[in-house]
Amino acid sequence: MSSHPDPHALGAFLRARRAQLRPEQCGLPATDSTRRVTGLRREEVAALAAISVDYYTRLEQGRVRASTPVLATLARALHLDEDEERYLYQLAGRTDDRPQRRGRRPQHLRPAMRRLLDQLTHTPALVLGRRLDILAWNPTATALYTDFAAVPAHQRNYLRLMFTDPAIRGLHREWAHDARDAVAALRMEAGADSDDPELARLVGDLTVQDADFRTWWAQQRVNSATYGTKHYRHPLVGDLTLDCDTWSGGDGSGQRLMVLTAEPGSPSHDGLRILASWTARQTEPDAARHTSR
Structure with a gap:
């Protein structure tokens, strides 16, 4: 030096x-x-x-x-x-x-996560990687959120889509609450890897594009919660109240499985069953799509 x-x-x-x-x-x-x-x-x-x-x-x-x-x-x-x-x-x-440009290393979906997605056929599930990048999803998650396969890989990030995709933004009945929690989760991750250039690009892009993100990021609120409740308004099945639980892989890869479930017998549970049956008719037998970043 x-x-x-x-x-x-x-x-x-x-x-x-x-x-x-x-x-x-x-x-x-x-x-x-x-x-x-x-x-x-x-x-x-x-x-x-x-x-x-x-x-x-x-x-x-x-x-x-x-x-x-x-x-x-x-x-x-x-x-x-x-x-x-x-x-x-x-x-x-x-x-x-x-x-050493750690953030640019490809994130490869762990086989165990792939197997979990293959088995979750009636509930939306995502695999999140570093920076809340969306590494994988199942057909029911596509039916709930969007066709992730149609989103360019470099844009396929949970937080970015929360702020920039009008359909996903409108899906959240409590968007401000959910978006602030996602910002706080990213802020928590930034504390452990503040020199990640891909993280810097994500924060820079959203800082320029969205006033709410600028405000919430500057507040430096952090959140490591792995569970909560989300409220959606879906164009096909109407209002959904879903429990959101996230499990870490525990192997240091930073990969987390996010699963959305509903109380059995509730209207939200019926709504998920409708989405699952609809996706079963629309998708290929290979249930879980994935990509490396």
């Missing part, structure tokens, strides 16, 4: 890189009559990196030394390639601390 990093050189690189980015490359409006700078504004980079504008400004001015987690989020926010990211860490004097 360099003992004498040049903070002014780092600031110059950050300014040059954000000047080269077009707003639409980062999910921002392509046209803005108030835009007076080439490329991205400081506040836009700060939002994408989930850091304060003041902190980012001081970075560009060479008045503060960037931490390793902040460098990871900036590399993602500024769309740096491998060489640019390596250079960023060199300028900051943190070459030895450069993360």
